[in-house]
Amino acid sequence: MNAIILVVNRLSKVIGNICKLFAYPFHYVLPKKRFAIPAYSKAKIRPNSDSEIPRVIWQTNYSNKSTLPVYLNYLFNRLMSLDHDYRYVSTEERLEFIRDNASQEVYECYKRINDGAAQADLWRLVVLNMKGGVYLDIDANLVWPLSKITQDKRHVFITNKQDTQITNFFLATAPNNPIYQKTIDLIVRNIKNRDESQGVYSTTGPQVLSDALQGEDVEFRSYRYTCIQGSFTNEHFQYLDKPRGKWIHTAPKDLIKDENTESKD
Numbered sequence: 001m002n003a004i005i006l007v008v009n010r011l012s013k014v015i016g017n018i019c020k021l022f023a024y025p026f027h028y029v030l031p032k033k034r035f036a037i038p039a040y041s042k043a044k045i046r047p048n049s050d051s052e053i054p055r056v057i058w059q060t061n062y063s064n065k066s067t068l069p070v071y072l073n074y075l076f077n078r079l080m081s082l083d084h085d086y087r088y089v090s091t092e093e094r095l096e097f098i099r100d101n102a103s104q105e106v107y108e109c110y111k112r113i114n115d116g117a118a119q120a121d122l123w124r125l126v127v128l129n130m131k132g133g134v135y136l137d138i139d140a141n142l143v144w145p146l147s148k149i150t151q152d153k154r155h156v157f158i159t160n161k162q163d164t165q166i167t168n169f170f171l172a173t174a175p176n177n178p179i180y181q182k183t184i185d186l187i188v189r190n191i192k193n194r195d196e197s198q199g200v201y202s203t204t205g206p207q208v209l210s211d212a213l214q215g216e217d218v219e220f221r222s223y224r225y226t227c228i229q230g231s232f233t234n235e236h237f238q239y240l241d242k243p244r245g246k247w248i249h250t251a252p253k254d255l256i257k258d259e260n261t262e263s264k265d
Contacts, residue, residue, distance in 0.1 A: 005225045009143040012076065016069075016141065016231030023069045023237060034241075035071035037064040041078065041086035048083075052174045053150045055084040056133040060120050064088050066138075067240050073141055073232035080142035084134070091116065094123045102126050106184065109191040112257045113204065117247035121204035124171060125184050132175035139233045140169050142226070149226055155179070157213065160223040166210040170227040183212040191256055199252040 027033065037059075047055060057077070066074070078086065089097065098110045106126065113119045124135040134146060142149070150156055155173040159166055173180060190203045201207050239245040 002225055005144050009224060009228065012141055012143055012228070013231045015076070016073070016233075019072045019232055020069050020234065020237070023067065026068055027237075027240070033068070034065040035068065037061075037066055037071065037074050037088050038086070039064070039088050039090075043085050044078075044082040046083065047147060049147070049151065051147070051150060052154045053134065053156075053172050054132040054174070055147070056131070057081055057084050057086045057146070058089065058124065058127055058131075058133055058135045059087070059138055060089045060091070060094055060123065061138045061238075062091060062116050062242050062245060064090065065241070067233070067237045069233035069237040070138060073139065076141050076232065077136065080144070081134075081146040083147055089123070089127075091119075094119060098123060098126060101130055106188060108259070109188045112191055112259065113255070114257050115200055115247055115250040115255055116245070118200045118204040118250070118255060121168065121200070121208075122184065122187050124168070125180050125187070128171055128173050128175075129177055129180035129184065130175060132173055134172040135170070136227065137169040137229065139238055140227050140229050141231050143228060144225060149221070155218070156226070157209075157218055157220050158223050158226045159220045163220075163222050163224075166206055166213060166220070167223065168206045168209050169229055170223070179212055179216055179218070183209050186212055194256040196253040199255060200247040200250060203252075203255060205247075 043055065095110070098107050102110070106122070110119065110122055113122065127133075128135055134150065136142070150172050153172070155177055156170075157166060158170050160169075161167075186208050187204050190198070190208065194203070235246050
């Protein structure tokens with residue numbers, strides 16, 4: 001079965017790269033053309049089995065008005081998840097969700113985060129811990145039907161970088177996951193005791209999840225058989241309307257603002 005999944009993985013890369021190549025002349029001719037990712041998309045087919053992990057995909061970005069590659073990435077994922085609902089959450093809606101559903105401590109810490117991706121790191125944990133479901137980064141694409149990935153699972157954690165690192169660009173869980181709460185608590189601690197030498201990766205990102213998973217008895221699934229990044233899009237197309245908007249351009253010293261200071265998107 002893994003061999004078949006790898007074939008689909010490679011095929012998705014080929015399709016994605018063709019789309020990406022076509023997008024350069026497309027956006028050269030139509031530089032202002034954007035495609036709207038819907039706030040909600042209902043499942044297209046009825047699931048044929050029960051699942052502990054709710055069948056809903058959560059995504060966020062600085063805008064739902066996307067370039068062609070990002071939109072095609074979204075469509076490809078919908079084909080891989082026809083029995084799942086889909087929800088896109090805006091920057092403003094992320095803040096509202098944290099305010100209305102998280103503790104005051106988490107909300108105050110969230111407001112101090114000065115980078116959109118880092119905000120999304122915390123938001124995805126809060127929304128999945130409360131509602132359950134699946135989170136995908138906007139540039140990630142599934143390589144196998146989502147229901148097959150989450151079948152008979154209460155949570156799914158994946159590794160990338162040749163399976164040497166735990167990552168958070170794909171997350172799936174049933175509600176009320178103690179590991180997610182532990183990760184949230186670690187992020188809150190990092191924000192309250194900020195280290196200006198540490199950037200997004202270690203303050204809110206995959207390193208925090210990796211720390212939370214230390215000593216936990218969980219299975220890991222390889223990204224090769226689950227979800228990959230960068231097939232359909234890249235930094236240029238993802239941030240065409242927000243140059244240097246990627247988290248790698250946020251200096252560690254600017255990541256966490258002082259209390260009572262407004263954060264940026």
